[in-house]
Amino acid sequence: MATEVKAAAEVTVSANVKVAALIVAVVSAGVKHLSAKRQLAEGIRAEADRQGYDKKQASQMVALSYVSAYKMEGETDAKRASFLLRIRPDVSKVIALAYPAKAAELQAAYAFNDKLKDAPKSERIGENTLLEIARGNMTAKQAINGKAAKKAASKLDAVTTPAERFKNSVAGILAMHGVGKDGKLTADEARNLFIEQLTAYSAK
Helix, strand or coil: CCCEEECHHHCEEECCHHHHHHHHHHHHHCCCCHHHHHHHHHHHHHHHHHHCCCHHHHHHHHHHHHHHHCCCCCCCHHHHHHHHHHCHHHHHHHHHHHCCCCHHHHHHHHHHHHHCCCCCHHHCCCHHHHHHHHCCCCCHHHHHHHHHHHHHHHHHHHHCCHHHHHHHHHHHHHHHCCCCCCCCCCHHHHHHHHHHHHHHHHCC
16 A cells, blocks of 8 residues: 655655645635645645655655545555556646745735635636746736736727727738738738638638
């Protein structure tokens, strides 16, 4: 029964009851429930620090706690191995949140979400973005500014007509392809292609 492994420096890593309970809570709440994922990550870090585990050992603890949470201890080695392979991405995500590259950035993102806890979910920083912040690929400020820009664009959409949005999109396409410029499509060629595509779209 694979309930523990030997880690570096002969530290014995085993499943953690509290972490297993938090995993069950995340599963019950839904895998994308942000507050549950955050609670799990913070619980992992607290338990790992309490037991003197480093990041690698904490990852092993989480994997074993998943085995415990899903009651896989009594399964065959092959089934446990398959299960561990399947939940590896989940382990990676919560470990990233538990051991962020820049803790202050992740805390700033959490603080932003906490202020908007009663607002629509779309206004808060989502799970994928939180992971990008945790992994050091984005700052909290970049994420917050991105949310603000998206919200502003949404408001603009609300006050412009479908015809205006369509014309703006077409203008952007014409500019992107440099229609009418040397070596690019002529206006007539662009018009004919547009009609061709519109005809094909209407026929669907």
